[in-house]
Amino acid sequence: MKDNKRRFETEVIHSGYQPNEHYDSLVPPIYQTSTFTFATAEQGEQRFAGNEEGFIYSRLGNPTVKILDERIAALEKGEAALAFASGMAAVSAVLMALTQSGDHILCSKGVYGCTYGLLQILKRKYQISHDFSLMDSKEELERSIQANTACIYIETPINPTMKLVDLQMVAEIAKAKGIPVVVDNTFCSPYLQTPLTLGCQVVIHSATKYICGHGDVIAGLAAGSKDLMEQIARTTQKDVGGVLSSFDAWLLLRGLKTLPVRMDRHCENAEKLFDFLKDHPKVEAIYYPGDRKHADYQIKNKQMKKSGGLISFTVKGTKETAQRFINQLQLIKIAVSLGDAETLIQHPATMTHAAVPAAERKRMEIEDNLLRLSVGLEAWEDLIEDLEQALAKI
Ligand code: LCS
Numbered sequence: 019m020k021d022n023k024r025r026f027e028t029e030v031i032h033s034g035y036q037p038n039e040h041y042d043s044l045v046p047p048i049y050q051t052s053t054f055t056f057a058t059a060e061q062g063e064q065r066f067a068g069n070e071e072g073f074i075y076s077r078l079g080n081p082t083v084k085i086l087d088e089r090i091a092a093l094e095k096g097e098a099a100l101a102f103a104s105g106m107a108a109v110s111a112v113l114m115a116l117t118q119s120g121d122h123i124l125c126s127k128g129v130y131g132c133t134y135g136l137l138q139i140l141k142r143k144y145q146i147s148h149d150f151s152l153m154d155s156k157e158e159l160e161r162s163i164q165a166n167t168a169c170i171y172i173e174t175p176i177n178p179t180m181k182l183v184d185l186q187m188v189a190e191i192a193k194a195k196g197i198p199v200v201v202d203n204t205f206c207s208p209y210l211q212t213p214l215t216l217g218c219q220v221v222i223h224s225a226t227k228y229i230c231g232h233g234d235v236i237a238g239l240a241a242g243s244k245d246l247m248e249q250i251a252r253t254t255q256k257d258v259g260g261v262l263s264s265f266d267a268w269l270l271l272r273g274l275k276t277l278p279v280r281m282d283r284h285c286e287n288a289e290k291l292f293d294f295l296k297d298h299p300k301v302e303a304i305y306y307p308g309d310r311k312h313a314d315y316q317i318k319n320k321q322m323k324k325s326g327g328l329i330s331f332t333v334k335g336t337k338e339t340a341q342r343f344i345n346q347l348q349l350i351k352i353a354v355s356l357g358d359a360e361t362l363i364q365h366p367a368t369m370t371h372a373a374v375p376a377a378e379r380k381r382m383e384i385e386d387n388l389l390r391l392s393v394g395l396e397a398w399e400d401l402i403e404d405l406e407q408a409l410a411k412i
Pocket residue numbers: 104105106107109130132133173177202204205223224225226236237238354355356370
């Protein structure tokens with residue numbers, strides 16, 4: 019069977035790795051080395067000049083990390099991919115590569131709190147401005163694009179409001195204007211959504227989340243064209259330096275093997291918890307792409323394979339009511355991050371999006387009584403029992 023015919027469930031296990039190139043080791047080895055030796059001075063010269071294949075120094079490339087890069091490129095259906103020390107290292111390397119002083123970035127209406135923080139740094143220090151756009155119609159998007167817009171940056175679903183952006187619609191308009199579209203695919207993983215196949219140019223991940231899946235690694239990824247990935251590898255990856263270690267790459271390769279199995283279970287469990295929460299008298303509003311009443315339900319059907327493992331909801335009451343509720347949970351852990359085996363709940367206004375000024379949070383529709391639930395892999399009955407007993411106490 020040709021490699022490019024293999025299915026996702028096979029690719030997560032096999033792509034990018036040939037045991038016969040590594041002493042027939044079934045599992046990829048961890049090349050735990052900072053540097054690589056050259057047989058001669060001339061060989062070193064040729065490798066630095068890019069005339070000879072081979073490794074030089076692990077910030078410039080490492081064999082274990084390369085297996086991960088190739089596997090991610092296959093899963094996201096890109097020509098190439100790069101691994102970073104964190105999701106934010108990936109976001110910053112991509113945005114710094116695509117923009118120059120005086121440029122403009124057009125963002126979805128809502129981004130992860132530290133991405134918002136990075137946009138502020140780019141604006142303050144390097145005069146790279148940004149705006150947030152709903153991206154809910156061609157007209158609104160056309161109006162929001164400026165002459166100096168250098169890239170469009172999208173989260174979908176948006177953290178934590180769970181709004182969706184129609185990627186194909188944005189990609190068509192951007193293509194006509196020659197503007198690259200960057201998509202943070204963290205909430206979906208490539209199992210649920212592949213933005214490059216919808217016409218977008220770059221995909222980013224906080225691989226800390228579903229790609230790792232076990233809550234024990236901080237990592238980031240970017241995928242796209244060979245040219246752009248090579249440019250980033252030579253500049254804002256190599257010279258800024260936020261690269262992934264070989265051990266963390268190995269943990270991601272291990273986690274990836276079960277990505278489809280885990281994602282199916284996250285999605286099934288989230289559906290059960292949504293069914294329980296949606297009509298609960300203490301729940302005010304609920305935001306879940308699998309909700310038929312979700313404003314973007316049709317976009318979900320168009321671009322996502324399933325509805326994902328995240329549910330946001332407001333409890334009736336104030337910030338304090340939301341805090342009192344999560345303090346009562348016994349099984350579900352109060353923690354930021356998402357995509358782990360453990361079900362996690364967090365309070366965006368005081369946690370992941372605390373750095374976003376209150377007025378901006380309001381515009382992003384992050385209310386003070388909003389909670390974000392990352393549904394894990396436990397028995398859904400136990401999770402519902404925990405939610406039920408905690409809701410009964412507020
Ligand atoms: N993009 C998204 C959509 C994220 O949710 C996060 C982290 C990042 C990028 C940054 O990735 P990192 O550097 O942490 O690997 N989101 C977090 C969250 O929602 N809770 O804790 C971290």
